[in-house]
Structure formats: C-alpha cells, structure tokens
Amino acid sequence: MSLVVELRQYTLHQGARETLIELFEREFVTGQQAVGITVGGRFRDLDHPDRFVWLRAFPSMPERRRALEAFYGGPVWREHRDAANATMVDSDDVLLLRGPGFLPSAGAREVLATVCHPDTSEPAGFDAYSARHLGPEHALHRTEHAENDFPRLPVRTGEDVRVWFGPVEAPPWPYQRLRLEPVTP
Numbered sequence: 001m002s003l004v005v006e007l008r009q010y011t012l013h014q015g016a017r018e019t020l021i022e023l024f025e026r027e028f029v030t031g032q033q034a035v036g037i038t039v040g041g042r043f044r045d046l047d048h049p050d051r052f053v054w055l056r057a058f059p060s061m062p063e064r065r066r067a068l069e070a071f072y073g074g075p076v077w078r079e080h081r082d083a084a085n086a087t088m089v090d091s092d093d094v095l096l097l098r099g100p101g102f103l104p105s106a107g108a109r110e111v112l113a114t115v116c117h118p119d120t121s122e123p124a125g126f127d128a129y130s131a132r133h134l135g136p137e138h139a140l141h142r143t144e145h146a147e148n149d150f151p152r153l154p155v156r157t158g159e160d161v162r163v164w165f166g167p168v169e170a171p172p173w174p175y176q177r178l179r180l181e182p183v184t185p
Contacts, residue, residue, distance in 0.1 A: 021052065032056065114164055
C-alpha cells in the first residue's frame with residue numbers, strides 16, 4: 001500500500017529533546033491517531049543530540065489535509081502547542097513522500113535511514129540499484145510531488161529523493177545517512 005508519508009526532522013533547543021519526546025508520547029501520538037493520522041517511527045538522532053525524527057502517514061493527500069486541519073485546529077494541539085513549540089528551533093525540515101510508512105521492529109536499538117538524491121534523468125539507474133539492494137523490509141519511499149495543500153506546515157520542495165530504512169551498500173548518488181534510536185513508549 002502506498003501512503004502519503006511525512007519524514008519530519010526537528011531541530012530542538014539544546015537539551016530539550018527528552019522534554020519534547022515525553023510530551024509527544026503522552027499527548028501527540030494518541031491525539032493524532034484520534035483524527036486518522038498514522039504515527040510511525042519516532043527517533044532520537046544518534047549523531048545530533050538536539051534532533052527528533054519521526055514519520056506520520058495518511059491514505060491520500062485529501063485525507064492528509066483533513067486530518068491535519070482536525071489535529072492543528074483541535075484541543076490537543078491547542079492545549080500543548082506552546083510547550084511543544086518552546087522546545088523547537090526548526091520544524092520545517094519535512095519531506096513529503098509516497099511509500100509504505102515505517103515502524104521499527106520491536107526491540108530495535110538502532111535504525112539506519114538513507115535519504116538519497118538519485119540522478120532522476122536516468123531512472124533506470126536507481127531502479128537497478130533498488131532491485132539489487134533494497135527489499136520490502138527497507139520500506140522504500142519516493143518524493144510525493146503533489147502540492148502541499150496544508151501550507152501552514154511547510155515541506156521541502158524542488159527535490160526528488162528516495163528514502164529507505166536499514167543497512168545497505170552506499171548508493172552512488174548524494175545521500176545522507178541517519179543513525180536513529182527508536183523512542184519506546
């Protein structure tokens with residue numbers, strides 16, 4: 001199943017990550033689920049102590065807009081937004097993707113995520129790499145090029161990326177590796 005997925009990377013004030021994680025797990029997971037948002041993996045970035053990385057998914061772009069309007073216009077966000085925003089320096093590093101979503105396996109201590117910028121002028125090159133190195137367990141995601149219909153929450157545009165989870169041989173294109181520790185509720 002191909003979902004609309006947001007990969008969100010928040011830069012936080014020094015020392016604020018655990019405060020946000022506690023608030024997120026206590027209030028925002030169930031608050032988002034209540035309006036139809038599927039909350040995926042939530043992670044501490046092991047290489048950046050002031051970064052929180054997480055995913056959420058929606059069945060479609062219209063459902064994304066509806067669910068985001070419901071959550072950000074609703075009581076949970078209204079009650080806790082000031083506390084959440086006080087932990088953040090930047091919450092706009094967001095990739096809008098298409099893919100299966102991702103939750104780490106139970107007991108996982110570290111997850112590798114790769115954000116790759118393949119040469120899209122030759123899509124067969126990435127397809128060949130993917131066929132050799134990426135299986136279903138890697139949860140491959142591709143850029144969703146639809147217009148962001150909830151502009152209150154910006155997303156990165158003008159990029160064509162592939163994102164996957166799990167260790168594989170380094171791709172021959174520019175990429176970023178994220179070493180992530182799952183947040184366990």
